Structures are given as C-alpha cells and as structure tokens.
Amino acid sequence: MTNMTFNDQCVCDHTITVFGAGEVSAAPDRAVVVTGVTTTSEQVAEAQEENAALISSIVSSLHSLGIPSENIQTTDYRIEENIRYENNVKIFLGYKVTHLLKVYVEPVSRTGAAIDAAVASGANVVSDIRFELKDPTIAYQKALAIAIKDAKEKAKTIAQAINIVLPHSPHQIIELSSLSPSPRMFSDVQATQIQTGQLVINAQLKMSYLLK
Numbered sequence: 244m245t246n247m248t249f250n251d252q253c254v255c256d257h258t259i260t261v262f263g264a265g266e267v268s269a270a271p272d273r274a275v276v277v278t279g280v281t282t283t284s285e286q287v288a289e290a291q292e293e294n295a296a297l298i299s300s301i302v303s304s305l306h307s308l309g310i311p312s313e314n315i316q317t318t319d320y321r322i323e324e325n326i327r328y329e330n331n332v333k334i335f336l337g338y339k340v341t342h343l344l345k346v347y348v349e350p351v352s353r354t355g356a357a358i359d360a361a362v363a364s365g366a367n368v369v370s371d372i373r374f375e376l377k378d379p380t381i382a383y384q385k386a387l388a389i390a391i392k393d394a395k396e397k398a399k400t401i402a403q404a405i406n407i408v409l410p411h412s413p414h415q416i417i418e419l420s421s422l423s424p425s426p427r428m429f430s431d432v433q434a435t436q437i438q439t440g441q442l443v444i445n446a447q448l449k450m451s452y453l454l455k
Contacts, residue, residue, distance in 0.1 A: 257454040258414065259401055263394025265386040268441040271374035274354040277318060278361045279343035279368045283325050287338040291322070294340045297365035304360040305346060308353060319343040343368060349377075379444055386446035391416070394450040407454065414453035420446050 280297045284290035302315055325339040348357045351374055358369060376382060395413075402409035 258451045259398050259409070259454065260449060260451045261394045261397040261401070262419075263390040263392070263397065263448050263450060265389030265391075265393060265446040267382050267386040267389070267444045269376060269379075269382045269444060271351055271376060271440075271442050272349065273375055273377050274348040274351045274357075275373050275375060276346045276348060276354065276357060276361075277343055277368075277370045277372075278346060278358065278366045279319070279341065279370075280366055281339060281341045281368055283337055283339045285337035287322060287340070290338045290340040294342050298342050298344070300364040301344065301361045301366050304364040305357060308357055308360055310346065310348060310353075310357065314347040314349075316345045317342065318345040341368070343370065374440070374442065376442060376444075379442075382442075382444045383446060386444050387418070387448070390446040390448050391450070394448060398450065398452055402452075410452050410454070413450045415449075415451040417449040418446075419448055 278301070280294050280301070282290045282294040282297070284293065302312075305315055306312070319341065320343075321339075321341045323339045323341070325336040327334050327336060346357060346361075348354050354372065354374075358372070362369070394416075398409055398413075
C-alpha cells in the first residue's frame with residue numbers, strides 16, 4: 244500500500260475560487276391577489292348558496308374591469324363546522340364555507356381597483372397581495388452578468404495580491420441561484436395604500452480559475 248502525501252493529494256487543486264453576486268431591480272408587471280368570501284349558516288346548503296352567489300358577483304365585477312376568466316382561479320374551497328367553546332364545552336353553530344380566488348391583475352395599476360371591486364361585490368377575505376414579473380428571464384440574465392463581472396474582479400484582485408498570472412478564462416462556473424425572484428408581498432393593507440415598489444432579482448455563482 245502506497246502512502247499518499249499532502250502534496251500528492253493537492254497537485255490538481257491549484258485553483259483560485261471566488262463567489263460572485265449580482266442584483267437587478269425591476270418594476271413588477273403583474274399583481275396576484277387572493278380574495279374571496281367566507282359565509283356561515285346553520286345549514287350547509289344555505290352557506291354554500293350564499294357563498295356561490297357572492298363569488299359569482301365578485302367574478303362579474305372583475306370581468307367588468309377587463310380581467311379575463313383565465314386570470315381568475317379558485318385557490319381554496321372549504322366547508323367547516325362553525326363552532327365556539329364555552330367552559331370547555333363545544334357549541335355547534337352551523338357551517339362555514341370559504342371560497343378563495345387567485346386573481347392575476349394586469350397592469351399592476353389596476354390592483355387597487357380590483358380589490359375595491361371585489362370588496363364592493365361581497366368579498367370579506369383579502370389574504371395576500373404580491374407583485375411579480377411575468378417573465379423574469381431578462382432581469383435574471385442581467386443579474387447573472389453582474390455576478391460574473393463581480394467574480395472576475397475578485398479573482399483579479401487575488402491574483403495581483405499574490406503576484407500570479409490569472410488565466411484569461413475561468414476553468415469552471417457554477418450557478419448557485421435559480422430563476423425564482425422573490426415576489427414583493429403585502430398583507431392587511433387597504434387598496435388606496437398599495438404601492439408596487441421594485442422587485443429585486445439576485446444571481447449568485449462560483450467561479451474557479453485553474454492555475455498553471
């Protein structure tokens with residue numbers, strides 16, 4: 244059995260490895276609003292019927308704003324017992340029906356109007372509002388280019404500091420982030436206070452240079 248020295252283990256590891264990061268801000272071009280209705284009744288059928296009528300009214304009001312049917316999707320539908328407790332005793336009050344819609348609003352300037360229209364038509368739930376990019380690819384690619392430049396500059400600085408020649412091209416680039424920018428989220432806000440702001444798209448990578 245041959246003993247391997249430390250130098251034998253590291254002969255192929257003559258590299259400079261750096262990490263790069265890039266960030267790009269972009270204005271959102273789509274809002275996603277979750278809104279809907281919760282109804283209660285002693286009879287489940289009555290709660291369902293009232294809920295269905297209100298949802299139909301909400302959908303009609305959204306259509307009147309130019310939001311197409313394909314941009315309105317049911318995201319949750321639940322039928323639950325409506326109960327309360329008194330002195331640790333369960334009291335049955337009837338049934339609760341919840342129907343939530345996910346609504347995609349374009350352009351984002353119509354977000355407040357869409358919420359107002361839904362509430363005016365009977366919506367009593369607005370669980371969250373978020374803004375996003377329909378296609379973040381271009382913004383992400385810009386962030387990735389910035390990350391590459393950042394990594395190259397770091398590698399050059401290291402090479403100059405230790406007085407070595409850096410190869411013209413990196414030996415390996417590994418993308419560490421994926422194309423999934425975090426949406427800007429809002430909760431418990433009034434429509435008139437909504438500000439879309441800017442989305443931040445980040446890119447991260449690892450870059451290695453193989454030294455001679």
